[in-house]
Amino acid sequence: xxxxxxxxxxxxxxxxxxxxxxxxxxxxxxxxxxxxxxxxxxxxxxxxxxxxxxxxxxxxxxxxxxxxxxxxxxxxxxxxxxxxxxxxxxxxxxxxxxxxxxxxxxxxxxxxxxxxxxxxxxxxxxxxxxxxxxxxxxxxxxxxxxxxxxxxxxxxxxxxxxxxxxxxxxxxxxxxxxxxxxxxxxxxxxxxxxxxxxxxxxxxxxxxxxxxxxxxxxxxxxxxxxxxxxxxxxxxxxxxxxxxxxxxxxxxxxxxxxxxxxxxxxxxxxxxxxxxxxxxxxxxxxxxxxxxxxxxxxxxxxxxxxxxxxxxxxxxxxxxxxxxxxxxxxxxxxxxxxxxxxxxxxxxxxxxxxxxxxxxxxxxxxxxxxxxxxxxxxxxxxxxxxxxxxxxxxxxxxxxxxxxxxxxxxxxxxxxxxxxxxxxxxxxxxxxxxxxxxxxxxxxxxxxxxxxxxxxxxxxxxxxxxxxxxxxxxxxxxxxxxxxxxxxxxxxxxxxxxxxxxxxxxxxxxxxxxxxxxxxxxxxxxxxxxxxxxxxxxxxxxxxxxxxxxxxxxxxxxxxxxxxxxxxxxxxxxxxxxxxxxxxxxxxxxxxxxxxxxxxxx
Numbered sequence: 001x002x003x004x005x006x007x008x009x010x011x012x013x014x015x016x017x018x019x020x021x022x023x024x025x026x027x028x029x030x031x032x033x034x035x036x037x038x039x040x041x042x043x044x045x046x047x048x049x050x051x052x053x054x055x056x057x058x059x060x061x062x063x064x065x066x067x068x069x070x071x072x073x074x075x076x077x078x079x080x081x082x083x084x085x086x087x088x089x090x091x092x093x094x095x096x097x098x099x100x101x102x103x104x105x106x107x108x109x110x111x112x113x114x115x116x117x118x119x120x121x122x123x124x125x126x127x128x129x130x131x132x133x134x135x136x137x138x139x140x141x142x143x144x145x146x147x148x149x150x151x152x153x154x155x156x157x158x159x160x161x162x163x164x165x166x167x168x169x170x171x172x173x174x175x176x177x178x179x180x181x182x183x184x185x186x187x188x189x190x191x192x193x194x195x196x197x198x199x200x201x202x203x204x205x206x207x208x209x210x211x212x213x214x215x216x217x218x219x220x221x222x223x224x225x226x227x228x229x230x231x232x233x234x235x236x237x238x239x240x241x242x243x244x245x246x247x248x249x250x251x252x253x254x255x256x257x258x259x260x261x262x263x264x265x266x267x268x269x270x271x272x273x274x275x276x277x278x279x280x281x282x283x284x285x286x287x288x289x290x291x292x293x294x295x296x297x298x299x300x301x302x303x304x305x306x307x308x309x310x311x312x313x314x315x316x317x318x319x320x321x322x323x324x325x326x327x328x329x330x331x332x333x334x335x336x337x338x339x340x341x342x343x344x345x346x347x348x349x350x351x352x353x354x355x356x357x358x359x360x361x362x363x364x365x366x367x368x369x370x371x372x373x374x375x376x377x378x379x380x381x382x383x384x385x386x387x388x389x390x391x392x393x394x395x396x397x398x399x400x401x402x403x404x405x406x407x408x409x410x411x412x413x414x415x416x417x418x419x420x421x422x423x424x425x426x427x428x429x430x431x432x433x434x435x436x437x438x439x440x441x442x443x444x445x446x447x448x449x450x451x452x453x454x455x456x457x458x459x460x461x462x463x464x465x466x467x468x469x470x471x472x473x474x475x476x477x478x479x480x481x482x483x484x485x486x487x488x489x490x491x492x493x494x495x496x497x498x499x500x501x502x503x504x505x506x507x508x509x510x511x512x513x514x515x516x517x518x519x520x521x522x523x524x525x526x527x528x529x530x531x532x533x534x535x536x537x538x539x540x541x542x543x544x545x546x547x548x549x550x551x552x553x554x555x556x557x558x559x560x561x562x563x564x565x566x567x568x569x570x571x572x573x574x575x576x577x578x579x580x581x582x583x584x585x586x587x588x589x590x591x592x593x594x595x596x597x598x599x600x601x602x
Contacts, residue, residue, distance in 0.1 A: 004106070010078055016052020020099040023085045027102060029054055030078040030110065032140065033071050035121050043068055044101075046121075047079065050145075054097045056081070058104040067107060074113040074120055074137070080106040128559075133573040135564055147561045150270065151549045155222055157269055158243055158545075161262045167218040167245070172207035174200060174224070177526075184228040186238075194590035200226035203542060205461065206527045208246040209499055212538040213530040218247045222545065230568075233557050234491060234547055237570035240558075242494065246540035252482055252498055255539050256280070256438060259486065263493070263543060267434050270552045275433040281486070285441040290409070294332070294416020296442075299490030300435040302423040306415050307392045309333040309402070318380045321404045329406035332415035333392045336422050339399035340366040340373075346425070347374075350401065353421060359403075359414060366399040376402065434488055434551065441465070442483040445476040445512065456513050458483045461527075462497035463539075464509060471508045486543060488551055496541025503531045 010030040018027065031049035038044075041060045045068070046053045056079050058068050071077065081103045092098030117133075118126045120140045131138045138144055159169070178185045178199035185199040201207075203225045211219045223244040231237040247258065260279035267276045282300070289296050292305050310330045313321040321331050339346065347364055354362035365372045365385060372385035392400050401418055405411035423429050444464050446457040454476050462481040464470050470479050482498035500506050506528065510520045521528060549561040559565040566572050586593055 004080060007080065014051035015047050015049040015054040016096060018054055018083055018097050018100055018102075020085060022083045023100055025083050026080065027083050028078065028080040029056070029102060031076070032120070033073050033075045033077060033113075036071070036073065038069070045071075047077070047102075048140075052097060053095055055086075055092070055095075055101040056104055057101050058107075062104070064104060064107050067109075068104065071109070072113045072115070074116060074140075075109060076111040076113075078108040078110055079104050128567065129573060132559075132565065132567055135574050139563070144560065147549070147553045147555065148563055150553055151545070151561055151563075154266055154270060154549050154552065155545060157266050158262065159222070161265055162220045162243075162245070165218070165258060165262070167220040167247075168216060169221055170211060170216075170219055171221060172201070172204040172211075172223065172244075176201050176207075179206075179523075186226045186228050189589040189591050191589055202227050203242070204244050205459075206524070208244055208540060209461070209527055209538065210530055212246055212248045212499075213533075213535045217249075219540075220245045223542070228570075231566075231570070234550065236546060236558050236562055237566050237568065241545040242542040243545060244540070244542045245496075246538060248536040248538045250498070250537070250539050252440070252484065252539065255484075255496060255498075255541055256283075259541060259543070260436075263486070263488075263548075264436065266548070267436075267488075267552065271434065273432070277434065277436040282437040283440050284437055286439055286443065287441070289439050290412045290416075291332075294412045294414070294419055295490075296439050296485065297487050297490055297492045298437065298439075299420070299429075300437060301430040301433065301489060302419060303428055303430070304335055304337070304419050304423055306412075306419055307333045307335075309388050309391055312384050312387045312391065313380075313404075316380055316384055318376055321376075321402070324404045324406055327406055329404060330408045330411050331402055331404045332411050333388060334401045334403070334415055334418045334422060335392050335394060336364075336399040336401060336426065337394075337428070338397055339422075339426065340368050340397050342399070347399075350418075350421065350425070354418070357414070357417065362418065363402045364399055365402075367394055367396050370396060374399075436486065436488050439485045439487060440483075441480045442485075443477065444479040444481040444483075444509070447477070453514055454512060459495065459497045460510065460513070461499055461506075463500045464505070467502075468505050468508060471505065471512060476512050482539070484541070486541065488548075491547055491551060493547055494541045494543035496539065498537070498539035501531055501535040501537055503528060506531070 004026060007028045010028070012028045015029055015031045029047055031047040034046040034048035034053060036043065036045055042057055043065065044055055044057045047056050058065055079102060082105070083100050084103055086099055086101055116137065118130055118137055120137060139148065175188060175198040178187065178197065179202060183202055185202065188198040188200065190196045190198060204221065204223050208219055221244045223242050224239055225242055226239050229237065245259065247255065260281055264276055264279050286296055289298055291308060294306055308330065310325055313331050314325045316322045325331065351362045363376045365374050365377045365388065367389055377385050388400065394400060401422065403411050403415040403418060405414070442458045444457065444462070445454045448455045458481060462483045465480045465482060466474070483495070484497065485495050486493045500509060507517050507520060546558050546562060550558050553561055555561055564572070564574065571577070
C-alpha cells in the first residue's frame with residue numbers, strides 16, 4: 001500500500017472520481033470548501049473541484065477539528081484520509097461520489113478565502129454587475145461552470161467534424177484595415193504610422209475570400225470578431241466567436257450540404273434527448289418567410305402561419321381596411337386556433353397590447369356556428385368572412401387577428417409580433433426540439449428609409465442571381481442574391497453567401513448602390529486585385545458559436561455562455577476596461593485627448 005509520504009502533494013483523485021470500490025484506501029483531495037455542516041461531534045465539508053463534489057468529515061476529538069471549523073467557504077484545502085463507505089441512510093444519490101466519504105487525517109490550507117461578496121453554493125440570483133465584477137466566483141457556480149464546459153465541447157466537436165469533412169483551419173489577421181460596410185469598427189492607433197489606424201476585424205470576410213483565391217479549397221476557423229455595437233440578449237458587445245467557413249467551386253447547395261451535418265450533428269450530440277431537424281433543412285425564400293412568419297428569423301416551433309387577405313377587404317364595407325388597401329396597403333391575417341371560445345377579455349388583452357406597441361389596435365373575427373363574429377365581422381359581408389376563413393384554413397371554433405398597413409414590410413413585421421404573442425398566450429409552441437431552416441433568396445438591394453437611395457440589403461460581396469445581366473436589365477429592387485441565413489428556433493445563427501468573384505460584376509453592383517469605381521478600388525483593393533488574377537467561384541457561411549451554445553444550454557442571455565463577458569455598456573467590470581491611458585501614451589500614439597463637452601448645469 002502506498003504510504004502517505006509517497007502520495008502526490010495535492011491529490012490522488014479528483015473530487016468527482018471516488019466510488020464505493022475505493023473504500024478502504026488512503027486518498028488525498030484538493031479543492032474548494034463548497035458547504036459546511038456542523039453536527040456537533042461531527043463536521044462535514046462538501047469539497048469541490050472542477051470534476052465534482054466529495055464529502056469529507058472530521059470528528060470533534062481530532063486535533064485538526066478547530067482548524068477545519070474555522071475555515072471560510074471557498075477556501076482551498078488539501079485533505080488526506082481514508083475512504084469510508086457511508087451508512088445506508090446517509091448515502092447521497094444525487095452525487096456520483098455519494099456512497100463514500102473521506103475521513104480527514106491531515107489537512108493543509110492552500111489559500112484562505114475572504115468573506116464572499118456572493119455565494120457559490122446554491123442557486124441564489126445576484127445582480128449582473130456583481131456577477132461580472134466577481135466573474136471568477138460566478139464561474140465556480142454549477143450552472144455557469146457547466147455552460148463553459150459545454151462551450152468547449154461544442155467547439156471541439158465542430159473542429160472534429162470540419163476536419164473530417166476535409167476543411168483546413170487557418171488563422172486570419174486581427175490587426176487589419178477598417179471596412180466601410182457593416183457595423184462600427186474598433187480602431188487601434190499605430191505608433192509607427194502617425195494618424196493611421198488598424199481595425200479589429202468585424203469578421204474575416206475578405207481574408208477568407210483571399211484564402212480561396214490563394215488556391216486553398218476548404219477553410220474554417222473558430223474566428224474572433226469585433227464590432228462596436230450595442231448589446232442584446234443574443235449578441236455580446238465588443239466581441240464574439242463564429243465558425244467561419246469558406247469553400248471553392250461550390251454552389252449554394254454545396255454549402256448547405258456541408259454545414260447541415262455539422263450543425264445538425266453538434267446539436268444532436270448535445271441535445272440531451274431534444275429532437276433536432278433531420279437534414280436536409282427546410283429552405284424558405286425570404287419573401288415567403290416574411291409573409292408566412294413576419295420575420296426572416298422564423299421560429300418554426302410556432303405552428304401559426306400568417307396569410308395575405310388583402311383582396312378580401314378590397315372595396316369591402318369595412319371602411320378602415322378598404323381604405324388602406326385602396327392606397328396600396330396590405331392586410332395580414334394571423335390565425336388563433338381554438339380561440340373563438342375564449343372570453344372577451346382574451347381579445348381585449350391582445351388589443352391593449354397592440355395599442356401599447358404603437359398600433360391602432362388588433363381587430364379579429366371569431367368563427368362559431370359557421371358564422372363570423374366580432375367587430376370586423378359585423379361590418380363585413382358574409383361572403384368575405386367565409387373567404388377569409390378559407391384562405392387562413394380555419395374551422396368553427398377558431399379566430400383570426402388582422403394587421404393592416406400601407407407599408408407591406410411594417411405589416412409583415414407587426415404580424416410576426418402578433419403571431420408570437422398569440423402563440424405565447426395560447427401556449428402553442430412545441431417543446432423539446434431544435435427546428436432549423438435556411439432563409440434564401442434575399443433581395444440584393446433595398447431602399448434606405450432615411451436617404452431614399454438604393455443600398456445593399458445584406459452582404460455587398462454576394463453574387464447577384466443572374467450575374468451581370470440581372471444588374472444591367474432588372475430593377476435593382478427585383479434582383480435577388482445568392483445570400484442565405486441559417487435559423488434555429490427563431491435565432492439567426494449565421495449569414496452566408498456565394499461570393500461575387502468577378503471584378504466587373506463587383507464594379508456594377510457597387511455602382512448601383514452609389515459607389516464609384518475609384519471608391520471600390522480604394523476601399524477593397526486587396527480583394528479586388530486578387531480577383532483580377534483568377535478567382536474560383538466560392539462561398540461560405542459563419543454560424544455564431546455563442547448563439548449555438550446559448551441555444552443548447554437553454555440560456556436566454558448570451559453572457560451566460562461567455563467566459564468573461566462585458567456588461568451592456570461594453571465594460572469589463574472585473575478588469576476595469578476600457579480605462580484611461582497616460583498622457584505619455586497619447587503622445588506616443590500621436591493622438592489627442594478630446595472628450596465630449598460636458599453639459600453645463602443651470
